Amino acid sequence: MEIVAESLVKEYQGHRVVDQVSFSVPEGKTLVLLGTSGSGKTTCLRMLNRLVEPDGGRIWIGNEDVTQLNSVDLRRRIGYVIQQVGLFPHVTVAENIEVVPRLLGWSREKRRSRTMELLKMLGLEPSMSDRKPAALS
Numbered sequence: 001m002e003i004v005a006e007s008l009v010k011e012y013q014g015h016r017v018v019d020q021v022s023f024s025v026p027e028g029k030t031l032v033l034l035g036t037s038g039s040g041k042t043t044c045l046r047m048l049n050r051l052v053e054p055d056g057g058r059i060w061i062g063n064e065d066v067t068q069l070n071s072v073d074l075r076r077r078i079g080y081v082i083q084q085v086g087l088f089p090h091v092t093v094a095e096n097i098e099v100v101p102r103l104l105g106w107s108r109e110k111r112r113s114r115t116m117e118l119l120k121m122l123g124l125e126p127s128m129s130d131r132k133p134a135a136l137s
Contacts, residue, residue, distance in 0.1 A: 001062035002026050003048065009056030010043050018043050020057075049078040076104070087133040093119075094129035 003025040010018040018040040025031040033041040046052035048059055050071040059066040066074060087096045097118055098111045106114075116126055128136065 002060075003031075004060040005044065005048070005057065006060075007057040008044060008047055008054050008059070010040070010047065010052060011055050018047075018054075022057075049075050051075070076100075089133055091132070092130055093124075093133060093136065096133060097129075 005021060005023050008018050008021040009016065017038075021040065021044055023031060023033075033044060035041050043052055047054045048061075048066065050066065050069075054067065061078070087093075088099075094112070094115045097115045098106075101111045101114060115129055119126060119129060124136075
């Protein structure tokens with residue numbers, strides 16, 4: 001699905017950190033946001049799934065106006081990978097992958113199947129699922 005951001009605006013305490021930012025990412029393409037620290041890159045990305053609510057502008061994913069969708073349902077459909085380390089070091093790779101599906105009440109079989117599918121997409125052997133994140137490099 002194409003992602004389109006139109007005239008995004010975000011202010012914090014009267015300071016505009018995102019000012020009329022627009023971009024589009026056609027389906028299957030990649031967009032790189034370059035800028036100095038504090039220039040609003042992460043804020044723009046967080047607005048895509050409404051981890052941060054935009055103060056102005058519109059965001060479209062496919063034919064849907066993201067600003068009009070239920071934010072919880074939206075976040076269940078759109079992933080977000082944080083810059084910092086995002087894995088729990090004390091549990092296995094599989095348990096890390098299964099955190100949200102477990103919260104959503106997926107069966108053990110469905111979680112395991114999806115875990116194996118994601119490992120394959122990442123080019124990782126199924127045996128990696130039982131290791132701790134430190135075993136990944």
